[in-house]
Amino acid sequence: MIKSRAAVAWGPGKPLSIEVVDVMPPQAGEVLIRVVASGVCHTDAFTLSGDDPEGNWPAILGHEGGGIVEQVGEGVTNLQVGDHVIPLYTPECGECKFCTSGKTNLCGQIRETQGKGLMPDGTTRFYKDGEPIYHYMGCSTFSEYTVLPEISLAKVNKSAPLEEVCLLGCGVTTGMGAVLNTAKVAKGDTVAIFGLGGIGLSAIIGATMAGAGRIIAIDVNERKFELAKKLGATDCINPKEYDKPIQEVIVELTDGGVDYSFECIGNVDVMRSALECCHKGWGESVIIGVAGAGQEISTRPFQLVTGRVWRGTAFGGVKGRTELPGIVDDYLAGKFKLDDFITHTMGLDDINTAFDLMHSGESIRSVIHF
């Protein structure tokens, strides 16, 4: 058992509390990692707010990390001490019905226990004063040390700075992947991206890489527009500036609607706008944002009858163990940048500031350095 400094979420709506917790050794098929850095994603804030039906308390949140293998449990064959890894909230066992389907990056092997904040054997590796603390999204990267199943770790190039590529553990991979893998945007396509946080801005990177002809970026916070334009947005729109629904504005602007739209907020009303700004006959809208318990999407079925498609994506459709190492190599080869996204860095003690900066719209990503 080792001691670890960690940010503990004792309950919904409460600030995180820095504690020294006990971390149990990795069991069979598990790996102990030292977390070097972790981004703070809106999903961490979503769960902390109490809106997540899978919220468990107390828990150690964080799922956008980078770390180094410290110890491996019995039977671990693909990782060794010293390997650099990115935790995966979407694991890849390679054997389950999902992994072998060739149709999805979702893996079914440990999803049930992961959603309950537990390791695959139904117990936790974190304790405080003898009481268990729950894991989060199978990652719990807001801790100096964390334990994950081997199938939840992507081994990445050691020359990649973990303080930057941690963002590939969620936000950047999700946004880019949604455009390139899920929607498969093609050269010349017109796209609309709703919400310009870490996810939406990464979707702009993906759209630029795909050669999209027009990239319409939408946010109520105009401070996001400068970076959106730098990354390739051709039009930046603030819905508050119009006295009609934003879908009507976009349909008029694009001669009938966009080829693809992406909702990167988690707002069910915006999800509707994102669908309805798609072109009749073929426009596809991809939901990335996560909405709270009890919320539902709606539209007139006629929107779908007339050819629009509504879909969703998790982790950008990326299979973490097989594909993430290549994405890290693409980053090292200069195919896209990450430093624009890291607007703030801080130590674990200041982690609550990262949540404040997100809520006030000042940050894109805060990265915690351990």
Ligand code: NAD
């Ligand atoms: P963020 O808070 O950094 O960015 C959200 C952006 O949306 C902000 O710029 C905000 O100003 C803007 N916004 C809010 N309300 C708006 C409105 N009504 N109209 C237009 N813009 C609006 O969040 P993020 O970290 O980029 O995450 C975005 C969403 O994606 C969250 O819901 C998060 O939980 C989800 N997410 C999903 C996946 C996945 O795999 N599906 C992965 C990561 C994040």
Ligand code: AHE
């Ligand atoms: N627990 C929530 C759902 C949360 C959710 O949709 N998570 C996304 C990743 S967000 C990353 O920032 C995801 O991967 N979903 C697929 C999955 O299997 O969780 C709820 O509503 O219960």
Ligand code: ZN
């Ligand atoms: Zn995330």
